[in-house]
Amino acid sequence: MKKIPIYFLMLFIFSVFSVTPVVLARDSATTLHFDLGENTGWAPYRTGKTPNQDGILSELVVLIEKHSAITFTAVNWPMKRAEFALVKGIVDFDFICTAWFPGGTYGRNFVISEPLFAxxxxxxxxxxxxxxxxxxxxxxxxxxxxxxxxxxxxxxxxxxxxxxxxxxxxxxxxxxxxxxxxxxxxxxxxxxxxxxxxxxxxxxxxxGNLLIRLNKAKQQQLPAINAAIKKIKKTGQLKEILDKYDVETQIF
Missing domain, CATH: 3.40.190.10 (Periplasmic binding protein-like II)
Incomplete structure (x- = not known):
């Protein structure tokens, strides 16, 4: 049996143990894709009132991401295409009010978050x-x-x-x-x-209340999302955003 020089053996061991943790960290990272809707509509929620404003939903996502350790990536799709993507699991969540749907039903493929505001x-x-x-x-x-x-x-x-x-x-x-x-x-x-x-x-x-509608395939992330929502309400961060956009509403 041919012997492997000790130099190459040590190099191999070092390579395995130095690379593996990086790969594991990348694999454990959580990313959720969400639909922000077409970027021409629903001011001041999807878009701001002025060109230098991001919109309420974009600012909310930044805060929820900060407090949940979940990475969020936005897409801007027309409503019908986004709904299809949500059902198929291509997109993970959107912002909705259940009162918009007949009987308050929001689809059997989804779970909903803590309420944000009325x-x-x-x-x-x-x-x-x-x-x-x-x-x-x-x-x-x-x-x-x-x-x-x-x-x-x-x-x-x-x-x-x-x-x-x-x-x-x-x-x-x-x-x-x-x-x-x-x-x-x-x-x-x-x-x-x-x-x-x-x-x-x-x-x-x-x-009704605006909230997050999350695909059931990602419902394991719901506790972290809910905890983040509760935190931004308790700390007053949600109210700060709504006041910034001069929105008249109630936070529950």
């Missing part, structure tokens, strides 16, 4: 027309402005008139292409101010 959407119309929409029943069978790919728990009750984003929705209302739209409160306020549209909040369409 979120409301309204039937919105031009100033002077609020009396036309005193209740949800008043929009049924009517053409109502909506956003393509967005979830509305009762959209079988009215005729959807889809637009590309929140800005387009307020423009459609301003120029009277539709009499009413369904839109989240803060986004409606923002675009009404930018577009100088005089709007009124009519009937409340949905109210």
């Amino acid at each position: 979120i409301k959407e309204y039937v919105i119309t031009l100033k002077g027309n609020k009396h036309l929409f005193p209740s949800l029943e008043s929009i049924y069978t009517m053409p109502i402005g909506t956003i393509a790919g967005y979830f509305y728990f009762d959209d079988y009750q009215f005729t959807r008139v889809d637009f590309s984003d929140e800005e387009s929705l307020i423009k459609a209302l301003k120029y009277k292409r539709v009499q009413a739209v369904i839109l989240e409160y803060e986004a409606a306020k923002h675009w009404a101010e930018i577009l100088q549209a005089e709007i009124e909040m009519a009937a409340l369409h949905s109210t």
Whole structure:
């Protein structure tokens, strides 16, 4: 049997024990991919109110990452493509409100996190027309402005008139292409101010909590995510972000 020179033997041992820990550390790292939605919509959540703002959700993810030791990677996909990716496990989580779904059901393939903060959407119309929409029943069978790919728990009750984003929705209302739209409160306020549209909040369409919807395949990461959410609420960091974007809401 041919002997191996001691120099090469020591070099081999050193190589094994110096490389292995690095590989193990890399293998144990946790990365979750999440859908932030198209980067042109839902200010001040997905995008900021100004070009130098990242948006509330992006800032939240940075804090949750810091307190959970989980690495988060964002993708910006259209709603329908993102929903398919979530079901298939290509994307691991998104931010949703269960009140957007019929019966509050958010899909059997998912688990949900601790609530972040309250979120409301309204039937919105031009100033002077609020009396036309005193209740949800008043929009049924009517053409109502909506956003393509967005979830509305009762959209079988009215005729959807889809637009590309929140800005387009307020423009459609301003120029009277539709009499009413369904839109989240803060986004409606923002675009009404930018577009100088005089709007009124009519009937409340949905109210609930914004939270993380995580694919069940990654549910082992949920305790760490929940712990991070509780921490940013307890320390006041969540409130600081919401105040920065002038959001009127409640934290539970």
